[in-house]
Each structure stands twice: as structure tokens, then as C-alpha cells.
Amino acid sequence: MENVLGLVALACGLIVGLGAIGASIGIALMGGKFLESSARQPELMNELQTKMFVLAGLIDAAFLIGVAIALLFAFANPFTLA
Numbered sequence: 001m002e003n004v005l006g007l008v009a010l011a012c013g014l015i016v017g018l019g020a021i022g023a024s025i026g027i028a029l030m031g032g033k034f035l036e037s038s039a040r041q042p043e044l045m046n047e048l049q050t051k052m053f054v055l056a057g058l059i060d061a062a063f064l065i066g067v068a069i070a071l072l073f074a075f076a077n078p079f080t081l082a
Contacts, residue, residue: 013070015069016070
């Protein structure tokens with residue numbers, strides 16, 4: 001029983017940690033590409049900025065869904081019998 005709880009805690013940590021790393025890398029790449037494209041075509045900066053914020057919200061939403069799943073496993077663990 002303790003082995004299962006320990007592995008679930010480890011899995012929750014991996015879910016949150018890898019999700020945070022992935023979201024950070026995704027937003028960093030997107031921000032870099034936004035700066036490159038706005039430097040090339042400054043007249044499109046407002047349209048690109050709107051799309052960048054929408055995509056940043058979607059990237060963060062994917063991370064928060066992962067956090068919610070990790071919290072589900074941590075507090076309402078379906079892998080234990082009790």
C-alpha cells in the first residue's frame with residue numbers, strides 16, 4: 001500500500017514538473033518567434049500580439065489541466081483499495 005502511495009506521489013511530481021517545463025519552453029519559443037515576426041513586419045504587431053496571448057493562454061491551460069489531474073491523483077487516489 002505504501003509503495004503505491006509513494007509511486008503516485010512521484011507520478012504527481014513528474015506530471016507537474018514536466019508540464020511546467022513544457023509550458024515554459026513553449027511560451028519561450030512562441031515569444032521569440034513573436035519578437036522575430038514583429039521585427040520583420042511591425043505593421044502586423046497588434047494582430048500577432050493578440051494571437052500570441054491566445055496561444056499563451058492555451059499553453060497555460062494545458063499545464064493547469066495536468067496540475068488538476070495530479071491533484072486528483074494526490075487527493076482522490078483511484079489506485080488504492082481503501
